[in-house]
Amino acid sequence: MRLTDFWARLEEAFGPGYAASIASDQVLSQLGGWTIEQALAAGVETHVVWRAVVAAYPDRVPTRLR
Numbered sequence: 752m753r754l755t756d757f758w759a760r761l762e763e764a765f766g767p768g769y770a771a772s773i774a775s776d777q778v779l780s781q782l783g784g785w786t787i788e789q790a791l792a793a794g795v796e797t798h799v800v801w802r803a804v805v806a807a808y809p810d811r812v813p814t815r816l817r
Contacts, residue, residue, distance in 0.1 A: 757797040764812045779807050
């Protein structure tokens, strides 16, 4: 998954403002205690990060975006 696709999905699932907050503020156990931004900066592949987002927020991510 391209990085632009990742951000588009995150914004579609959470809205532009909240997506940015989720990415910078929420620590995900599925990412080893990193935020989304930290994981991406460390080189974790976008599809791995996206799966962590889906696992952490199953009720927020629409099925078609999974």
